Amino acid sequence: AKEGEENLRSPICCIMGHVDTGKTKLLDCIRGTNVQEGEAGGITQQIGATYFPAENIRERTKELNANAKLKVPGLLVIDTPGHESFTNLRSMGSNLCDLAILVVDIMHDLKPQTIESLNLLRRRNVKFIVALNKVDLLYGWKRITNAPIMKTMMQQTSDVVHEFKMRLNRVINQFQEQGLNSKLYSENIEMGETINIVPTSAISGEEIPDLLLLLVQWSQKTMVEKLTYVDKVQCTVLEVKVIEGQGITVDVVLVNGVLHEGDLIVVCGSQGPIVTTIRSLLTPHPMKEMRVKGTYLPQREVKGAQGIKIAAQGLEHAIAGTALRVIGPNEDLEEAKKKAMED
Numbered sequence: 053a054k055e056g057e058e059n060l061r062s063p064i065c066c067i068m069g070h071v072d073t074g075k076t077k078l079l080d081c082i083r084g085t086n087v088q089e090g091e092a093g094g095i096t097q098q099i100g101a102t103y104f105p106a107e108n109i110r111e112r113t114k115e116l117n118a119n120a121k122l123k124v125p126g127l128l129v130i131d132t133p134g135h136e137s138f139t140n141l142r143s144m145g146s147n148l149c150d151l152a153i154l155v156v157d158i159m160h161d162l163k164p165q166t167i168e169s170l171n172l173l174r175r176r177n178v179k180f181i182v183a184l185n186k187v188d189l190l191y192g193w194k195r196i197t198n199a200p201i202m203k204t205m206m207q208q209t210s211d212v213v214h215e216f217k218m219r220l221n222r223v224i225n226q227f228q229e230q231g232l233n234s235k236l237y238s239e240n241i242e243m244g245e246t247i248n249i250v251p252t253s254a255i256s257g258e259e260i261p262d263l264l265l266l267l268v269q270w271s272q273k274t275m276v277e278k279l280t281y282v283d284k285v286q287c288t289v290l291e292v293k294v295i296e297g298q299g300i301t302v303d304v305v306l307v308n309g310v311l312h313e314g315d316l317i318v319v320c321g322s323q324g325p326i327v328t329t330i331r332s333l334l335t336p337h338p339m340k341e342m343r344v345k346g347t348y349l350p351q352r353e354v355k356g357a358q359g360i361k362i363a364a365q366g367l368e369h370a371i372a373g374t375a376l377r378v379i380g381p382n383e384d385l386e387e388a389k390k391k392a393m394e395d
């Protein structure tokens with residue numbers, strides 16, 4: 053990096069909340085994809101990862117602030133399931149992320165898995181923004197595609213504004229019952245301990261640009277140290293998968309550092325430590341969900357933060373949620389194996 057310029061990695065943002073609050077649909081709206089409609093029963097059952105390069109974020113937010121300075125290379129967003137049976141996956145997501153979006157359905161208030169999610173985030177001291185989603189379902193709501201909420205709000209009848217405020221205040225009270233102060237983000241100038249609430253619609257895209265910009269600016273402002281790039285690899289296994297033409301692969305999230313083709317790695321396995329060499333590194337296309345079958349881009353090396361598919365021999369017994377480590381040329385192999393099994 054040039055002098056005076058921070059060398060930052062992309063922040064990892066987890067999207068969490070009760071089932072069907074619209075987490076995947078919000079991501080679809082940003083990506084311009086249709087992942088949610090392809091899910092069995094409309095339910096997310098795996099952790100997802102999507103990389104948003106800075107240029108896409110700049111494009112999507114240009115009407116808000118033409119010269120928003122983006123210091124991070126992008127944003128890696130982790131989608132999590134909201135169904136009650138996937139607590140382990142929510143826990144994994146909250147362990148990986150630097151910040152989070154907690155999605156609340158404006159029509160249904162705070163639900164059990166939303167409260168569970170906020171407790172997971174609190175335990176890990178992860179700050180989050182609340183997306184108060186589905187505002188378009190308010191009776192009589194007039195949609196303005198992709199508009200900032202203040203602009204949309206001026207178009208609404210007083211009845212609609214009244215209902216919005218009533219529901220917003222109810223959610224604020226429910227957060228208060230959980231011991232958390234929250235405020236509509238446009239009224240929350242300080243962005244300190246008080247949690248920002250951003251009203252959104254995943255259907256009409258209202259307030260989505262604001263949400264994106266808020267995430268990036270907030271992470272740049274408050275997490276520089278955490279986001280500073282380091283050489284040491286920090287990487288977590290998400291899932292073991294069989295991919296046609298690739299054999300056994302593992303989906304990982306590389307938080308920091310660089311992985312190279314040919315790196316000697318060690319992973320915790322159900323039958324002991326797995327030591328193997330990276331045969332190929334595959335990344336999903338930018339703005340595409342890693343968990344959806346598609347084409348992947350082969351890479352010689354990948355810098356964090358990024359979601360990656362790794363193909364290597366012997367990975368079938370790798371355990372999800374554990375660390376993937378690189379064994380350097382001067383490192384003791386037995387020591388590395390021992391460390392891998394401590395996860």
Ligand code: GTP
Pocket residue numbers: 069070071072073074075076077078088094095096132133134135185186187188189252253254255256
């Ligand atoms: P899980 O991952 O299964 O927990 O659900 P989710 O939170 O990802 O919600 P999902 O994206 O699957 O959306 C659930 C349903 O709500 C779908 O039918 C969406 O079309 C609908 N939906 C999501 N966001 C909005 C919104 O802003 N407005 C309206 N009207 N419907 C929405």
Ligand code: MG
Pocket residue numbers: 075076077095096131132133134
């Ligand atoms: Mg989902």
Ligand code: NA
Pocket residue numbers: 071072073094095096
């Ligand atoms: Na769903």
